Amino acid sequence: MLHEELPLFQQIAEQIAERILNGSYPEESQVPSKNELAAFYRINPTTAANGVNMLAEQGILYKKRGIGMFVSPGAQDLLRAQRRSGFTQQYVTPMLHEAKNLGIQVPELLSLISKEASHDQ
Secondary structure, eight states: OOOTTHHHHHHHHHHHHHHTTTSSTTTBBBBOOOHHHHHHHOOOOOHHHHHHHHHHHSSEEEEETTTTEEOEEEEEEEEHHHHHHHIIIIIIIHHHHHHHHHHHHHHHHHHHHHHHHHHHO
């Protein structure tokens, strides 16, 4: 389930980040190796390594020499902070713009959001 609009290495990084956020990879847990990722997604191991290394450069993962890559302490909080910083620009602003184009006032929009949120609970 990779996102075709992104380069493969970014897709790998996104998949690992998603699993960290949802708790599948808790802090200090080992993530799949570049070879495991490459075999699973049928991609070049260098491409998989680039995705893992991207997360390491961000402090999300760290390397235990000779063992593999592990989830850094605080990685989940770091990922949430990164995603929150772009949330308004990526989702809220376009939604408000579209609501304005459709003639939906803020109170009605808040009501729609509230109704949708109650369906998810």
